[in-house]
Amino acid sequence: MERLKEAISEKGWRKIMNVLFIVLNKPNYLEELLDKFIEIGVKGATILDSQGMGFAMNHGGHGNEPFFGKIRSMIDNSRPYNKTVFTVIEDEETLAKAVRAAKEVFGDVYEPGIGMMFTMPVNNVYGMKL
Secondary structure, eight states: OHHHHHHHHSTTOOOOEEEEEEEESSGGGHHHHHHHHHHHTOOOOEEEEEOOHHHHHHHTTOOOSHHHHHHHHHHTTSOSOEEEEEEEESSHHHHHHHHHHHHHHHSOTTSTTSEEEEEEEEOOOOSOOO
């Protein structure tokens, strides 16, 4: 317990924040999304190339099971990589603005093939200046 108290009191401890994750199945939205983030005050984001499980299984030697045969036709014309964007956001107001900005860029976020987004609470941040 003492170690936990020491870790919490280290330089870099911040109030509870959130991280917004966005998986873009259409990477052409990336630049517009980042421009919107800058406009609303998001101070930074990390962008990763990512790949969905269905594509990986279809092209990785797996997928001989009947279920994967059915989704194979949906995947064959898809892109091999997506973009996953995540950003730690200090306050609820900026988080709400970031979610609204993403929805503006993507249009109908429930349309198949667009991607997905979700948020999670972040209790501690170290090594990053917000």
